[in-house]
Amino acid sequence: MKNIKALVLIALVAFSSCKEEEKGLTVAWVSSTEDTVWNTKTYNQSVEEIASDVVIDIDTEAQEQEITGFGGCFNELGWDALGMITPEEKQQILNDLFNQETGSKFNLCRMPIGANDYAVDWYSFNETEGDFAMENFSIDRDKKRLIPYIKEAQKINPDVAVWASPWCPPSWMKHSKHYACKANPEFNDLPLELSNTEELVSRFITEPEYFEAYALYFSKFVQAYAKEGIDISAVHVQNEYNSAQNFPSCVWDPKDLGVFIADYLGPKFKADKLDAEIWLGTVERPQIERVEDVLEYKNTKEYVTGVGFQWAGKGAIESVHAEYPEMQLMQTETECGDGSNDWKAAEHTFDLMKHYFKNGANSYMYWNMVLDETGKSQWGWKQNSMISIDSKTKGITYNPEFYLMKHLSAFVAPGSVKLATKGNDDNAIVFYNKVKNEVVILAYNSAEENQEFQFNIKDKKVRTLLEAKSFNTLTVSL
Incomplete structure (x- = not known):
């Protein structure tokens, strides 16, 4: 028929x-x-x-x-993968991601504040214990990879907006004094007795001098990047604040995040006259009360522009959109699979896109734009990427999710509804x-x-x- x-x-x-x-x-x-x-x-x-x-x-x-944009995340291992190929090939990939005429037209991208699971190894901008005045704060590490990565994107699209989130604060600000929350002898040296996967219990030391120092840390980060010619459009206060991982992570009691935003971070940004927005993110659990406990503390909502969701957080976006219609909403990290990079992964991502846009998302982020053929983080998780580069043959593969993202981002202009x-x-x-x-x-x-x-x-x-x-x-x- x-x-x-x-x-x-x-x-x-x-x-x-x-x-x-x-x-x-x-x-x-x-x-x-x-x-x-x-x-x-x-x-x-x-x-x-x-x-x-x-x-x-x-x-x-x-x-x-209204739709504000599309993009992916600038990660250290992505920049290292791009360094394996010729300058011409590298430029072509960057054009395919950021060119506003022929590429995917990415205009809104994420970066980590300090190390994440796709960093080369653990670092923060200040590992000097007790340095509450942040005298030893430095972004020199980022000048090797992340800043060049962003700068190359800016050459193609000068208007690309960059937002940032920490996976972990400086390790000395945590009770364990370690970047991980979950011990895994194969990938980290966190003592087993300090391993704790319990949720809703803050690993951050919730004392005034630590809160003040951490707010200063965020402010110095935004200002340091501005000096490099990169305006940070927003900060999301904690990546996956419910998840204890074997890689950089920090679980928070949501109420403590509310205290940090309303009593410290918000006032600090205001005092320092920073234009960077503050977002609650990234939410990776479906319980709306874990969002409410942050936003309903004192005047937190006055400082928070939006809420970012990823993974199981997709179960909360509908309720959050209904309860806080004034909030901007973002899908912050598309589910990254297991390194299959196949058509089935693209089908799953399309289902995610439908769900997020149906429930009010204003923007959609991929995760790793570029990785080597293994897709592995330094902490052992093999994940998908839009583009893969073979470390042996130097072959370049555009995976199905690259084309799916481009099917959306190349045609849906910011300001569309x-x-x-x-x-x-x-x-x-x-x-x-x-x-x-x-x-x-x-x-x-x-x-x-x-x-x-x-x-x-x-x-x-x-x-x-x-x-x-x-x-x-x-x-x-x-």
Whole structure:
């Protein structure tokens, strides 16, 4: 039946094309399958005599949240991977990520404050115990990798915004005096007696002089980066504040995070006249009370611009959006899998995109943009990346998730709005670019066979046959 349908559609292409010219409907279309990626197709309207398999109604007046951007994370191991290839190849990869004409158009990216799990090894900006005045604070380590990485991106997109989060404070600010929370003799030297995976118990020393010093640490970080020509757009106060890891991490009681933000960090940023926003993030648990306990402490909400979510935090975003509609929301780290870098991983990421944008997310972050072929962190976890570089052959592979991210980020401009949809809309996310008066549709045909999709936009009908297991971006000029 599908083959017959396709033959009928081909036979009537000329009729359909003329019909659409009369309507003034212009559709740009890019499609990717596992075997053929980023295929620019010529759109020809399918005939209405054949019933569509999937029908989606799009209301350009039903506008939801505004989109602020897309990006990934600047990590040390990513920069080292880029150092394995020729300067020309490195430049091509950076262009493919940041170029605002031909690339993925990334405009909002993350970085760690000190070491994370994709650092070369543990470090903070001040490991001098008891240095509450931060006299030994230094970002010299970042001048070797992270700052050059960001600078190269800035050369391509000078407007790329950078936000930052710590995985761990200076180790002497924790009760254990160690960067990890969970002992693992294979990957860290945390004594077993100091290993503690209990949640809702602060590992940070919650005393005034430590709070004050840590607020100063954040302020000095923002100011030091400004001197390097990198404006930090926002800080998220703690990566995964519920998770005890064998890599840099720090569990907090949410109430203590509220104290830190309202009584120390917020006032410090205000006193130092810093433009960097303060966000609650990154939330990796589904319980909304772990967000409420932070935001409802005193005047915390006056200082917090938004909330960032990742991993199991996706279970909290709907409730947070409903309870705090004024807050900006961000998906801060797409789930990074196990290094498979396959089509199934892209399908999972598409499901995450649908969930986050359905529940109010204004932006979407990938995690590692570039890694070597192992995908391994220094603490043993093999993870996905958008682009892989083979350390032996120097071969470069653009993984399926690179194309999925580009299917979204290259077409959905900052300032666009998410549109509500009706019908068989499980496999589509739709946006409206007010400046260009165009609708951007990201659709996935998850079926094992080609399917006819119909998108109803005002008085227009966009009808076309989408290949089996294909991601498609259709840009419809109205």
